[in-house]
Amino acid sequence: MSTIITSAPPASAGSKDPGHGGGVDYLNHETSIASWLLTLDHKRIGILYLVAMSAMFVLGGFYASLIRAELITPKGDLMSSDFYNKSFTAHGVIMVFFVLIPLVPASLGNFMLPLMIGAKDVAFPRLNLISWYVYMIGAGFTLVALIGGGVDSGWTFYTPLSTTYLNSNVLLTATGLFILGFSSILTGLNFIVTIHRMRCPGMDWFRMPLFVWALYATSVIQLLGTPVIAITLALVGVERLLGVGIFDPRLGGDPILYQHLFWFYSHPAVYIMILPPLGVTNELISTFSRKPIFGYSMMAGASLAIAIFSFIVWAHHMFTSGLSPYAAMFFSLLTFSVAIPSGIKVFTWLATLFRGSISFDSPMLYAYGFIGLFTIGGMTGLFLSTLGTDIHFHDTYFVVAHFHYVMVGGAIVGFMGGLHFIWPKMFGRMYPEFPARMSAILIFVGFNLTFFPQFLVGYLGMPRRYHEYPDEFQVLNVFSSAGATVLGVGYLLPLLYLPWSVFFGEKAGRNPWGATTLDWTHTESPPTPHNFEETPVVTGEPYKYDTLFNKESALAGH
Amino acid sequence: MQVTEKKHAQEAHDDHGHGHELAHHFVSVEQQHDAGNLGMWMFLTTEVLFFGGLFAAYTIYRYKFEKVFEQASNILDPMLGAINTIVLIFSSVTMAFAVRSAQQGKSKAIVAWLGATIVFGGLFLGIKYFEWKHDAQLHVFPTSDFNWTWAREKHSEGEHGGHGHDSHGPELKGYIFNSPVVPANYVESDARNPEAKQAKLFFFLYFSMTSLHALHMVIGFGVMAVIMAYAWNGYYTANYYVPVESIGLYWHFVDLVWIFLFPLLYLLGAHLGAGH
Ligand code: HEM
Ligand SMILES: [Cu+2]
Numbered sequence: 001m002s003t004i005i006t007s008a009p010p011a012s013a014g015s016k017d018p019g020h021g022g023g024v025d026y027l028n029h030e031t032s033i034a035s036w037l038l039t040l041d042h043k044r045i046g047i048l049y050l051v052a053m054s055a056m057f058v059l060g061g062f063y064a065s066l067i068r069a070e071l072i073t074p075k076g077d078l079m080s081s082d083f084y085n086k087s088f089t090a091h092g093v094i095m096v097f098f099v100l101i102p103l104v105p106a107s108l109g110n111f112m113l114p115l116m117i118g119a120k121d122v123a124f125p126r127l128n129l130i131s132w133y134v135y136m137i138g139a140g141f142t143l144v145a146l147i148g149g150g151v152d153s154g155w156t157f158y159t160p161l162s163t164t165y166l167n168s169n170v171l172l173t174a175t176g177l178f179i180l181g182f183s184s185i186l187t188g189l190n191f192i193v194t195i196h197r198m199r200c201p202g203m204d205w206f207r208m209p210l211f212v213w214a215l216y217a218t219s220v221i222q223l224l225g226t227p228v229i230a231i232t233l234a235l236v237g238v239e240r241l242l243g244v245g246i247f248d249p250r251l252g253g254d255p256i257l258y259q260h261l262f263w264f265y266s267h268p269a270v271y272i273m274i275l276p277p278l279g280v281t282n283e284l285i286s287t288f289s290r291k292p293i294f295g296y297s298m299m300a301g302a303s304l305a306i307a308i309f310s311f312i313v314w315a316h317h318m319f320t321s322g323l324s325p326y327a328a329m330f331f332s333l334l335t336f337s338v339a340i341p342s343g344i345k346v347f348t349w350l351a352t353l354f355r356g357s358i359s360f361d362s363p364m365l366y367a368y369g370f371i372g373l374f375t376i377g378g379m380t381g382l383f384l385s386t387l388g389t390d391i392h393f394h395d396t397y398f399v400v401a402h403f404h405y406v407m408v409g410g411a412i413v414g415f416m417g418g419l420h421f422i423w424p425k426m427f428g429r430m431y432p433e434f435p436a437r438m439s440a441i442l443i444f445v446g447f448n449l450t451f452f453p454q455f456l457v458g459y460l461g462m463p464r465r466y467h468e469y470p471d472e473f474q475v476l477n478v479f480s481s482a483g484a485t486v487l488g489v490g491y492l493l494p495l496l497y498l499p500w501s502v503f504f505g506e507k508a509g510r511n512p513w514g515a516t517t518l519d520w521t522h523t524e525s526p527p528t529p530h531n532f533e534e535t536p537v538v539t540g541e542p543y544k545y546d547t548l549f550n551k552e553s554a555l556a557g558h
Numbered sequence: 559m560q561v562t563e564k565k566h567a568q569e570a571h572d573d574h575g576h577g578h579e580l581a582h583h584f585v586s587v588e589q590q591h592d593a594g595n596l597g598m599w600m601f602l603t604t605e606v607l608f609f610g611g612l613f614a615a616y617t618i619y620r621y622k623f624e625k626v627f628e629q630a631s632n633i634l635d636p637m638l639g640a641i642n643t644i645v646l647i648f649s650s651v652t653m654a655f656a657v658r659s660a661q662q663g664k665s666k667a668i669v670a671w672l673g674a675t676i677v678f679g680g681l682f683l684g685i686k687y688f689e690w691k692h693d694a695q696l697h698v699f700p701t702s703d704f705n706w707t708w709a710r711e712k713h714s715e716g717e718h719g720g721h722g723h724d725s726h727g728p729e730l731k732g733y734i735f736n737s738p739v740v741p742a743n744y745v746e747s748d749a750r751n752p753e754a755k756q757a758k759l760f761f762f763l764y765f766s767m768t769s770l771h772a773l774h775m776v777i778g779f780g781v782m783a784v785i786m787a788y789a790w791n792g793y794y795t796a797n798y799y800v801p802v803e804s805i806g807l808y809w810h811f812v813d814l815v816w817i818f819l820f821p822l823l824y825l826l827g828a829h830l831g832a833g834h
Contacts, residue, residue, distance in 0.1 A: 121583035
């Protein structure tokens with residue numbers, strides 16, 4: 001049963017109900033290009049982000065394919081080492097800063113947050129639009145830098161390499177990322193204020209859907225971490241321009257300081273990437289097993305705990321940089337403790353699935369994939385946080401495999417699940433289920449085929465960031481490149497059937513999944529411009545399922 | 559409270575008669591006010607972290623190069639720094655009055671107090687201008703132009719009223735944001751002296767922190783000017799003055815940053831006195 005009571009029952013006849021302006025929704029009430037580019041509607045801004053980030057994802061994927069193509073053979077026969085360096089830098093910069101960090105909050109979060117808490121919009125709609133423009137400007141700078149000559153510092157911009165020795169476009173890229181940072185800050189700020197101040201009557205903190213908790217924790221990290229990377233990149237720029245030795249030891253500076261400042265942001269940043277997909281997965285698992293999340297408050301608390309812990313473990317990236325042994329031991333211990341809230345999450349999902357009425361709809365397939373891949377990624381993180389083993393693994397493909405398991409296997413797969421879940425709400429149409437399942441399976445298989453061999457080859461000692469390697473590593477690298485092809489097909493399919501479904505998909509009705517949160521029970525698909533006809537009043541928990549729900553009848557009854 | 563959207567919009571117009579007082583997506587004026595307020599606090603949090611990176615760098619290098627940092631700090635004029643601190647505190651007071659006037663709905667008073675704030679802020683930047691000009695003559699801008707040997711020599715000459723050969727005054731007269739080219743033997747002396755690089759770091763931190771601070775002030779001026787224009791036209795009421803309150807918070811924050819910068823940059827070497 002729906003847990004929410006309003007003055008009137010939700011209009012059952014769906015979006016065709018003339019009671020609300022004859023099917024006016026946020027997509028069709030204005031259609032000019034200007035109405036999109038000047039929109040203050042959080043739903044449209046979410047879609048603007050979605051489009052921009054998809055383009056960046058394709059570009060980042062293009063560079064990834066160059067890398068994998070080069071690594072098919074042990075010799076550097078396809079490209080020069082210089083171009084290889086530029087390719088992996090472009091890949092890393094685009095994927096980390098322009099895709100993964102904003103991915104879920106800016107697209108799905110923007111779209112869903114106000115719907116989930118019963119608000120008409122985020123607290124500062126204008127700021128929301130500005131953040132998108134800031135993103136685009138940052139992207140512009142960075143793309144000019146990457147295409148007009150490239151950067152070869154790696155996405156980490158380690159000094160003094162980046163400040164003194166490289167003569168590529170470091171400055172321009174740093175400028176782009178500096179600007180981009182403000183987009184992230186604005187989104188985080190907006191979400192925090194929205195969650196504090198815009199919840200509808202009765203929406204207590206512990207009645208919020210768990211995705212909202214995840215967005216909250218993420219926003220805190222964005223707010224506290226991003227300014228630090230901004231000022232750090234500014235310092236890199238100034239050092240390059242003026243030749244002051246803030247990070248260059250020849251000039252009296254300290255390169256380790258750079259690493260501290262960089263990872264003070266960039267470790268928490270990995271949780272900016274993973275927390276929102278973790279939150280999305282809660283919604284998926286609960287909805288598709290028709291059970292409330294086991295241990296709701298533990299799950300909410302774990303999100304916050306991860307946000308806090310994420311700020312005190314950064315030096316695990318520096319175990320081999322000349323940290324004092326005591327500091328290293330301390331950071332190793334703290335890093336282990338991050339695994340606790342992460343583990344709590346995995347176990348509460350399993351407990352939720354247990355005896356649930358679980359489904360195999362495509363969003364849920366992604367969720368299953370997410371659980372498995374995130375677990376492997378997290379567990380291998382523990383290998384890396386162990387001081388002794390990290391000496392061996394650091395800067396090998398083992399690290400590369402680790403973070404791809406969490407960032408691609410976790411964050412991207414979680415995002416795909418969320419996107420397939422939310423799609424009917426966004427556009428009011430169902431996508432074809434068969435290709436969607438195919439793509440979920442292809443992504444899972446292709447992903448493992450690509451990155452599992454990298455654990456092995458890293459374990460055997462292959463270092464990252466070289467375009468040549470000893471012959472004995474070739475078999476595993478060929479597997480990896482073959483897997484990448486499968487993975488690429490998996491990503492390509494949604495790029496075809498999702499846009500197709502916007503025009504030709506079956507009508508979805510307001511709640512095709514039988515979900516119980518406000519976004520599904522109280523808004524149309526697609527929602528009306530101001531989301532709610534009446535301010536909803538919440539009287540109970542977010543997850544309470546009607547066991548008799550039947551997808552076919554939900555679709556038929558739209 | 560189960561009201562429809564249409565009603566909200568209606569309320570905003572009927573009850574207050576000012577369309578701008580309540581944006582459509584808020585339920586009530588209080589909610590809007592609280593949101594604006596919290597938003598500003600969150601923004602200031604990011605500002606703390608933004609300056610925090612520089613403060614962290616300062617702390618580390620101050621710890622590593624303690625002696626040179628004190629000597630370098632001694633080059634700065636604590637008197638000017640102190641005067642500027644007082645000027646800035648005055649500007650905070652006038653800002654507080656501006657917010658108070660907003661709460662009471664006195665539009666013209668908002669304009670007057672913000673104007674006073676800009677005057678004090680301008681005075682601060684004026685003094686800063688003369689400091690930087692002097693710094694340039696001492697060759698302490700952390701560029702290739704930087705020369706520690708020259709800076710120390712000219713500084714102590716200045717302090718001692720020009721005893722010895724050439725005095726501070728006449729030689730540097732006529733130069734505005736530059737000064738005579740540093741002689742080659744000074745450059746060599748710097749190259750041999752590792753402390754020159756450390757001093758350069760101090761001045762790098764000094765210039766980046768104070769200019770970031772000054773930039774914040776200039777942005778503040780811009781925002782204040784806009785708010786003054788709106789206030790002049792009676793845009794703010796006792797019900798709606800979030801922007802005035804926000805610029806108030808911002809300005810106090812900017813002052814607070816200076817309160818930290820002043821001792822860290824100016825007073826660090828004050829005990830060395832002139833001449834060291
Ligand atoms: C239980 C959780 C985790 C633990 C214990 C952990 C631990 C570690 C450690 C110790 C390293 C440093 C390895 C080295 O350079 O020698 C590392 C690298 C990395 N991790 Fe994790 N990690 C965890 C989760 C995550 C998550 C969730 C993400 C991203 C979504 C992530 C992304 C990364 C990245 C990007 C790097 C490599 C950065 C680079 O050098 O380019 N990790 N991890
Ligand atoms: Cu980390």
